[in-house]
Each structure stands twice: as C-alpha cells, then as structure tokens.
Amino acid sequence: MKYAYYPGCSLETTAEEYGRSVRAVCAHLGIELWELPDWSCCGASSGHSTNRRLAQALAGRNLALAERVGLDIAVACPACYLRLRSTRKEVKDNSQNREELVRLIDMPYEAKYDTRHLLDIICNDVGLEELKKRVVRPLEALQLVSYYGCYLVRPPEVVGFDDPENPQSMDRLLAALGAEVRDWSGKVSCCGGSLALSRKEVAGRLVAEISEMARQAGAQAMVTACPLCHSNLEIRQADGKQNKLPVFYFTELIGLAMGLDGAESWLKKHLISPFSLLASHDL
Amino acid sequence: MQYVAKSVPAIGDTDFSSEVKEASGTNIDRCYQCLTCSLDCPVAFAMDYLPHQVVRLVQVGLKQEALTSATIWVCANCEACATRCPNDVAIPRVMDTLRAMALRERVVEKGKDIVVFHHTFLENIRRWGRQYELSLLLQIKLRTRDFFSDLRLGLRMLRQGKLKLRPPRLKDVAGVRAIFRRIDQSLAEGERT
Structure with missing residues (x-):
C-alpha cells in the first residue's frame, strides 16, 4: 500500500498532532506514505468561494504532481479531500475544464489517479479485523461519538465512501479499538469551520449545538477526522460555559490503543486537555 | 409556514x-x-x-x-x-x-468581513504557496481592526507550536504565483469583453 501523501497546510501547523499521528499510525499499519514533493495549498475553501478556475488550478497542481509519479493520493484533511476529488471529477466530466486546467497549471494532467481519505484506507483496505489484532490497550468504557462533519460524506457523488446521512466507518473503527460508541444525530452536522475566522458567532452557535448533542448522547469526548473541525470544536467550545468535551483525531485513538510511542506528545497539543478523562479510564 | x-x-x-x-x-x-x-x-x-x-x-x-x-x-x-x-x-x-x-x-457590502478573509487567505497562498496561518491571522486583525479578540488563544497556540513563526517553504512557489497571474489575466480579459 503506497500512496502519494498530501498532508495539506493544517497538518503541519494547527493540526500538527493529527499529522504526526497519521504518520505513526500508517507506518505501524504498513501504509507507505510518500510525501508529495513541493505540494501546495489546495485553496479550500476561499478558492472555490471566489473563483472556480482558481480552485481547480490550486488543487490541480497537486493532482498533476502525483500523476507524474503514478500514485494514488492519500489525504487526511476532508477539505483537501473534497477539493482534490472535485477537481478530478470536473476534469473527467468535461474536456474543456481539462484544457483550461492544463493551461493554468502549465503541467500535463489526465485525471488518471484517485484521491483517498485515510479513514477510508484504514477501514476498507487495512480492515477492522487487522486493526483489532493490533490493539494492546483497548479503549474500554471510553464513551465516544464519531463526528464526521461535512466533506468526508458530502456531496456523495464526489466523495462518498460512506453513507452521507448515517456514516458508520468511524463508529466501527472506534468500536474495534474497544470504545463504547454512542449513536447520535450530530454525526454529519456542519460546525461552521469555514466561518471560524470571519463569523465567529455563527461558528460558536453551531459548535455549542454539536457539543450539547454529544453530551446528551452520553459522550465523554468527540472524535473527528478533520483538522478544521478539530480546531473549531476546541476553540469555540472554550468560549462556552459548559464543561468542555475533549476532541480526538481518530488516528490519535488508534495510536493510543496500539500503544504507539508519541501518543502523549500528540495529545499535549490539544487546547482541551484529554488527560484527566484518559486517566480516569487507566489509559 | x-x-x-x-x-x-x-x-x-x-x-x-x-x-x-x-x-x-x-x-x-x-x-x-x-x-x-x-x-x-x-x-x-x-x-x-x-x-x-x-x-x-x-x-x-x-x-x-x-x-x-x-x-x-x-x-x-x-x-x-x-x-x-x-x-x-x-x-x-x-x-x-x-x-x-x-x-x-x-x-459585497453584506459580506465584507468574509471577503476580507477570502482575499487574505488567497494572497497568502499566492505569496508562500501554502497557508501561513500566523500571517493570515495577523493580517485579518489589521484589516478588520479587531485587535483584541482571541488574543490569549493566539498566544497559547503559538506556545503550543500550533502556529509557526516561520513561513512555509516551497521550491516552486513561482509555479503557484504563475497560476494566480494567469487567473488575473483571464479576469481582466473577461472584464474587457
């Protein structure tokens, strides 16, 4: 399993713990991530919000780089995931789009290779049975809700390795790690991440609703696969008066359950510390 | 209803x-x-x-x-x-x-603040090839004259290494800038016709 790895901007900065846990977990599971040399920002979401051609070109430059080496792309950020997949689809569906893209990036591109999200790769290629075998510290009695957000599942004709309304992959993955996964209605609610810097009050209201739904479902923490949701859920919960629910990346919990080195250092980067929760479960 | x-x-x-x-x-x-x-x-x-x-x-x-x-x-x-x-x-x-x-x-009157965000976001990509979060946040603060909100949060993110002081480095940043230039040209041509 070898992929051209596209980290995306957040995984090197605001979501560094996601980036590090992705690399550690993939190495442990035998997924070879070959970082795409000289990758650039995919433009999400300001690119497509202002200029469709620019959005295609910013994503397309990276698609073309991966095509040079003949590898499918693996991504961890759902926003990058959607941009890369949308662009490939728009180019495949319409030859005029392709010509325009090739002109803008000044590189050949034939839309040959796929882009996959790591949650998809881990659940469907590695498989949950394989995952279970490697669990050394099951996340017993840890009550979690999986929070998928928008772009892992929507729009389904572009992304869609899971059900757009009631996705299951992360739920099953967390159950395989031994956690107690709660069903809830906030799985695919939007956290308003794209407005997190420009309309804080809007993002704040959405985050308050989502975290309240999670609490009502009996969750002690939320789990995400998105760096933008993670930042937004951590930062905007901090504004509220309620007890704050820790937010984990799914890869951090895989690392924790498999006893990987470094798990503690990832979690130290969180703005809402999960350590007392974990200590109460002997983790 | x-x-x-x-x-x-x-x-x-x-x-x-x-x-x-x-x-x-x-x-x-x-x-x-x-x-x-x-x-x-x-x-x-x-x-x-x-x-x-x-x-x-x-x-x-x-x-x-x-x-x-x-x-x-x-x-x-x-x-x-x-x-x-x-x-x-x-x-x-x-x-x-x-x-x-x-x-x-x-x-864009009713979306001015959001347009500031989009433009600043894209200018950063044009300059660095990748997003440079610290610069993005500071520029938005300057442009919206909102100097004090989330200040402690920003400092904490700096301390925890979630915001990098150094900008991202890309070898082919010229390639990214060329994309923006070609888009500018197309827009200018569109406006003329």
Whole structure:
C-alpha cells in the first residue's frame, strides 16, 4: 500500500498532532506514505468561494504532481479531500475544464489517479479485523461519538465512501479499538469551520449545538477526522460555559490503543486537555 | 409556514438566470420550492434570504437582490442542501457562482468581513504557496481592526507550536504565483469583453 501523501497546510501547523499521528499510525499499519514533493495549498475553501478556475488550478497542481509519479493520493484533511476529488471529477466530466486546467497549471494532467481519505484506507483496505489484532490497550468504557462533519460524506457523488446521512466507518473503527460508541444525530452536522475566522458567532452557535448533542448522547469526548473541525470544536467550545468535551483525531485513538510511542506528545497539543478523562479510564 | 407559490413569472433579468445556470452547471429550473434546503441549512439563522429564496431570486431574474444578499457569503458550503435536494439542485455551486459575480460587480457590502478573509487567505497562498496561518491571522486583525479578540488563544497556540513563526517553504512557489497571474489575466480579459 503506497500512496502519494498530501498532508495539506493544517497538518503541519494547527493540526500538527493529527499529522504526526497519521504518520505513526500508517507506518505501524504498513501504509507507505510518500510525501508529495513541493505540494501546495489546495485553496479550500476561499478558492472555490471566489473563483472556480482558481480552485481547480490550486488543487490541480497537486493532482498533476502525483500523476507524474503514478500514485494514488492519500489525504487526511476532508477539505483537501473534497477539493482534490472535485477537481478530478470536473476534469473527467468535461474536456474543456481539462484544457483550461492544463493551461493554468502549465503541467500535463489526465485525471488518471484517485484521491483517498485515510479513514477510508484504514477501514476498507487495512480492515477492522487487522486493526483489532493490533490493539494492546483497548479503549474500554471510553464513551465516544464519531463526528464526521461535512466533506468526508458530502456531496456523495464526489466523495462518498460512506453513507452521507448515517456514516458508520468511524463508529466501527472506534468500536474495534474497544470504545463504547454512542449513536447520535450530530454525526454529519456542519460546525461552521469555514466561518471560524470571519463569523465567529455563527461558528460558536453551531459548535455549542454539536457539543450539547454529544453530551446528551452520553459522550465523554468527540472524535473527528478533520483538522478544521478539530480546531473549531476546541476553540469555540472554550468560549462556552459548559464543561468542555475533549476532541480526538481518530488516528490519535488508534495510536493510543496500539500503544504507539508519541501518543502523549500528540495529545499535549490539544487546547482541551484529554488527560484527566484518559486517566480516569487507566489509559 | 407561509404558502409558497410554485409558479412565478420572470420579472427581472432573464440573462442573469441563464448566466447563473450556465456558470454553476446547475439546472435550477427543477426547483419546486420544497424548502428542504432551507430546513437543512445550519446557518439559515444568519441569512437574510433563505436558500430556497435565493434559488427563486435567480429563477425570476432578480439580480440585484441575489448578488447583494448576505446569504451568499454566510453559506458555509456544507453541502447539506445539495445532498438532500430531491431535484439535485447543487445550491452550493449556485452560491459559488453568485459570490464570484458579486465580486466582479463589486457589490459585497453584506459580506465584507468574509471577503476580507477570502482575499487574505488567497494572497497568502499566492505569496508562500501554502497557508501561513500566523500571517493570515495577523493580517485579518489589521484589516478588520479587531485587535483584541482571541488574543490569549493566539498566544497559547503559538506556545503550543500550533502556529509557526516561520513561513512555509516551497521550491516552486513561482509555479503557484504563475497560476494566480494567469487567473488575473483571464479576469481582466473577461472584464474587457
């Protein structure tokens, strides 16, 4: 399993713990991530919000780089995931789009290779049975809700390795790690991440609703696969008066359950510390 | 809930309707105003027109109303409406198109703060090739003259290494800048014609 790895901007900065846990977990599971040399920002979401051609070109430059080496792309950020997949689809569906893209990036591109999200790769290629075998510290009695957000599942004709309304992959993955996964209605609610810097009050209201739904479902923490949701859920919960629910990346919990080195250092980067929760479960 | 008329004659600019359909690649004529989009929209509370009303504005050709609405900027592009629309109307593509048109016509009053964000975000990519978060945050603070909100948070993120002091480094940043230049050229040519 070898992929051209596209980290995306957040995984090197605001979501560094996601980036590090992705690399550690993939190495442990035998997924070879070959970082795409000289990758650039995919433009999400300001690119497509202002200029469709620019959005295609910013994503397309990276698609073309991966095509040079003949590898499918693996991504961890759902926003990058959607941009890369949308662009490939728009180019495949319409030859005029392709010509325009090739002109803008000044590189050949034939839309040959796929882009996959790591949650998809881990659940469907590695498989949950394989995952279970490697669990050394099951996340017993840890009550979690999986929070998928928008772009892992929507729009389904572009992304869609899971059900757009009631996705299951992360739920099953967390159950395989031994956690107690709660069903809830906030799985695919939007956290308003794209407005997190420009309309804080809007993002704040959405985050308050989502975290309240999670609490009502009996969750002690939320789990995400998105760096933008993670930042937004951590930062905007901090504004509220309620007890704050820790937010984990799914890869951090895989690392924790498999006893990987470094798990503690990832979690130290969180703005809402999960350590007392974990200590109460002997983790 | 108010009765929603199912048929409304074009009362405005029909060229505008055609242009939005063409540019968004979305056939909004299929919309029968079922309101699914507006009921599912997580940010409807912050909008002036609801999503189904924006679709109707476009259908009947009310260009000014559509382009100057707060809605097109508040839309978070969460894709819930597009996923649930029984007629496959890709409303987020319509919103993308209306935003691009509003920028072109310079009527962005109700989305000024959001436009500042988008422009700053893209200028950073143009300069560095990747996003440089610290610079993005500081520039937005300067441009919106909002110096004090989230200051402690920012300092904490710096301390925890979530914001990097050093900008990202890309070898072929010239390649990224060339993309932006070609887009600028296309836009300038579009404005001339």
